[in-house]
Amino acid sequence: MKIVNELNGMYAFVERSFSLIRRYIAWEVVFLFYNVVNTLTIGLIGLMQKNPEKQGEMVLFLVVGALFWGFMSVLFEEVSNSITWERWEGTIEYTFMAPIRRITHLSGMCLFAVLYGIFRTTIVLTAVALFFDLTLGKSNLLSALFVLVVASPAFMGLGLIAAVLPLLSPERGAQATHIIQGVILLVSGIYYPVHYLPEWLQPLSWISPGTYALDSARDALLNGATIPEMWPNLLALLIIGAALIPFGLWIFSVAEKYAMRTGKLKRNG
Numbered sequence: 148m149k150i151v152n153e154l155n156g157m158y159a160f161v162e163r164s165f166s167l168i169r170r171y172i173a174w175e176v177v178f179l180f181y182n183v184v185n186t187l188t189i190g191l192i193g194l195m196q197k198n199p200e201k202q203g204e205m206v207l208f209l210v211v212g213a214l215f216w217g218f219m220s221v222l223f224e225e226v227s228n229s230i231t232w233e234r235w236e237g238t239i240e241y242t243f244m245a246p247i248r249r250i251t252h253l254s255g256m257c258l259f260a261v262l263y264g265i266f267r268t269t270i271v272l273t274a275v276a277l278f279f280d281l282t283l284g285k286s287n288l289l290s291a292l293f294v295l296v297v298a299s300p301a302f303m304g305l306g307l308i309a310a311v312l313p314l315l316s317p318e319r320g321a322q323a324t325h326i327i328q329g330v331i332l333l334v335s336g337i338y339y340p341v342h343y344l345p346e347w348l349q350p351l352s353w354i355s356p357g358t359y360a361l362d363s364a365r366d367a368l369l370n371g372a373t374i375p376e377m378w379p380n381l382l383a384l385l386i387i388g389a390a391l392i393p394f395g396l397w398i399f400s401v402a403e404k405y406a407m408r409t410g411k412l413k414r415n416g
Contacts, residue, residue: 153251156248156251156255157251157258159255160252160255160258161258164225164255164259164263165263167236168263179271182217182267182271183271183274186210186213186217186271187274187279189209189210189338190206190209190210190213190278190279191206192209193207203280203281206281207281208369209338210281211364212336212337212365213337214272214275215295215364216332217264217268218265218267218268218295219264219356219357219360220328220332221263221267221268222260222299222306223302223303223305223306223309224260224328225259225260225263225306226253226260226303226306226307226309226310227312227313227328228313228321228324229310231313234313243403249396249399249403253307253310253396253399257307260303261303285369285370286368286369286371287368288368290363290366290367290371290373290374293374293381294381295360295364297360297384297385297388298356300391300392301356301387301388301391303388303391303392303395304391304394304395305395306395307392307396307398308391308399309327310324311399311402314399314403314406315406333348334349334351335352335355335356335358335361336358337357356384356387356391359381359383359387360380363377363380363381363384366380
């Protein structure tokens with residue numbers, strides 16, 4: 148019975164999050180439109196490749212980066228901004244006082260992020276497929292999907308860690324999460340191989356889950372790589388996710404107790 152109650156609690160947070168999407172549907176449409184146009188614009192850069200035989204490969208390279216970054220950033224943003232949403236809605240105190248486990252609350256937010264990320268990525272992928280004449284004959288779509296699944300816990304873990312910042316600092320926390328997201332975007336090789344980064348910056352790419360996710364996704368979609376062939380990168384993603392999820396839950400619980408003790412939950416900015 149307890150497990151059923153926890154699952155119901157998770158579903159409640161998923162349902163509430165989709166209700167918020169419906170409330171701000173106009174903004175969601177704008178953000179989705181921008182995401183589609185941004186992906187198409189990035190893909191068009193690949194047409195600058197002078198070798199016609201390489202154009203399709205370059206377009207696919209860039210589009211894959213944009214698509215996977217879109218999915219991973221949704222996971223990160225929806226989890227890390229969950230506290231910011233609570234403050235905007237004026238429900239943060241009620242949520243934290245509710246008789247529900249914090250892991251159930253955060254698991255519900257993570258589940259919503261995955262579902263919403265898949266929904267947005269599907270729409271963008273459909274638009275890209277209609278816009279570009281991409282050849283996916285060598286692509287291994289099953290392997291690419293498996294990469295998404297394996298990479299998800301790592302980015303949700305990063306989101307849990309980043310969610311601590313708005314909890315501790317109502318004034319600057321949300322801004323700091325965007326800085327973290329920007330650093331991940333820079334060092335993960337979303338639109339270029341990481342060896343083009345300055346040497347002093349490259350070590351950050353080694354600890355970013357985005358680096359391993361993008362390398363694996365591109366191997367699957369550009370070269371038709373199978374899951375065993377991508378195993379080193381997938382293992383790195385599993386290790387990072389296994390470390391970040393419990394660490395994120397632990398640091399969030401510590402920050403929650405501190406915020407309650409110091410009265411930060413009552414502050415909206």
